Amino acid sequence: MKKYSDLSPSPRIIMTPGPVEVDPRVSRALSYPILGQFDPEFTAIMNETMEMLRELFRTSNRWAYPVDGTSRSGLEAVLTGLIEPGERVLVPIFGRFGYLLAEIAERCGAEVLAIETEWGTVFEPAEVVAAIDRLQPGLVAIVHGETSTGRMQPLAEIGRACRERDVLLVVDAVATIGGAPVETDAWMLDAVIGGTQKCLSVPSGMSPITYNDRVEARLLKRKRIEKGIRPEGYEDADPTSFIRSNYLDLTQLQDYWSPLRLNHHTEATAMLYGLREGLRLALEEGLDERFARHRLHERALTAGLEAMGLERYGDDASKMPIVTCIRIPDGIDGEAVRGQLLADFGIEIASSFGPLKGRIWRIGSMGYSCRKSNILLVLAALEAVLPLHGALIRTGNAIRAALGIYAEEATRRQA
Ligand SMILES: Cc1ncc(COP(=O)(O)O)c(C=O)c1O
Structure with missing residues (x-):
């Protein structure tokens, strides 16, 4: 039988836009003993992680929890949950990850309305606002920190404009969260997706997200109703437009992260320990x-x-x-x-x-x-x-x- 050697990855100095070096405290947390996902000790860890995520995202949103999967699982969960076929989605693109948002929106059946600006620059917020008025989208999806070009898009004015026009604003803050200010509530961002493997120095494998009541109301309308039985809270659900993903169905994920703890996937226990430690480090530092x-x-x-x-x-x-x-x-x-x-x-x-x-x-x-x-x-x-x-x-x-x-x-x- 072929013999495989022990794994011994070389120590590296990682100066890329992710993944980056993992804090030794996070590595230690990743090796702690596994707890069952309904063990009260573990559910307490889940609740604490939600509390810490609210601080990280600077929000009072009820919903702030990680989606299991790399950062694009968070992007895909939010967009799949919000976009119905034919939805007009504006994507201002200033680098490679703008194209990713446009692609995910297209896969969800959106009518994608892309505007582009030269790589190496960002949009004047007024340009995005003018595009919203001209193109009348129901949702805007935009990158905050575009790692492909190293640029950061100011969002406060875009957030205010979206709120005034009742347009939902979804933000990819995968690269900026924990390294540069992301003001979910102050900038009126409706849903924000973060990453673990960049400024939080946790390995890739979870995507922390947060979203507000406006987003939740849309999600609840798209709850899949099984066997005609409508649980409490889902009176508005439209049986024809349910969310097409099971793994990334935020209505199921939020039930799992709520005190109901309705079973969905098997939680990535070790990753959650790592994320919690990464968040603890960030909040301790301030x-x-x-x-x-x-x-x-x-x-x-x-x-x-x-x-x-x-x-x-x-x-x-x-x-x-x-x-x-x-x-x-x-x-x-x-x-x-x-x-x-x-x-x-x-x-x-x-x-x-x-x-x-x-x-x-x-x-x-x-x-x-x-x-x-x-x-x-x-x-x-x-x-x-x-x-x-x-x-x-x-x-x-x-x-x-x-x-x-x-x-x-x-x-x-x-x-
Ligand atoms: C701005 C931005 N968005 C999204 C992603 C996708 O994240 P992941 O590779 O974790 O799915 C990345 C990854 O580099 C990124 O830099």
Whole structure:
């Protein structure tokens, strides 16, 4: 019989826009003993996780819980629950993940009304509002932090406009949640989908979501009625337009996460331990402090890259504080550089998609990966490797520039 060796993944410094390094406290939580999913000890953990998620999403919504599956399971659950065939759905697209929203909406039978803006920029909120008035959608689906281009879309004005027009607003905050402000209630976002494997530093495999009463009312109308029996609360359900997914049926999932605990899937117990620990870490740090930490390391990283003379990609005003995109210098093989960073330094940075493939590198500074030693290591490695590939960069100043930012911050804190 073939012998398989013990798994021994190499330790890595992961500076991509996800997945990123997992906090050791999360790894420990993942290994705790399994509890049955209806064990009162476990249901208490479920309730606590919901409480913590409300804080993370900055919402008083009743519903805040994880969908089991990667982040797109959360996106698909919300969109499948809300979109009926023929629904007019506006998707403002400014990168690869906007196309994902449009594709999921199309699969749900929506009439997708896409508007696009140049990659590397975001929409002026007024452009989106004008498109809502022109195209009259019932729902708008938009990405907050577009990891493919490293841009972040302002949402407050779009949220207000949607609410005033009674249009539902669904937001992909997979990349930003826990790393940059996501103000579900203040920005009037109706449903928000987060990710675990980025700024929360939990492995991929769950998608925390939240949604408000407006969303719930729509979902309840689409509850599947079995054998003509309408349970209490489902008086408005239309038997012809029920949600077409079983696994991602939010009406069943919310019954499972409610005190009713109606059986649905078998909960991913270990993942929930990990998510709870990731949330505990974020809340212990304090969300505002956490956002400030991400900003600080971003400043150090960009100062170091600038000192090397590397050019940032995209419009600075809408830059995500947790993803930094740089243009691959002319004539340089971006994949060969990434390959050497990984092979010789154990550092992973990312390339990008579609029109940006081979043109930019993306450096993530998210969650547990977002720390001083990682920022300095990625700068030092780039400074060492780029000249070996023929890149004409300035050497010798990157670390000094980054350390200067940290020193400035230390002085500011002492003052
Ligand atoms: C902005 C954004 N949305 C959605 C996704 C999809 O998430 P997943 O790969 O966890 O399904 C990603 C993943 O990179 C992302 O960056």
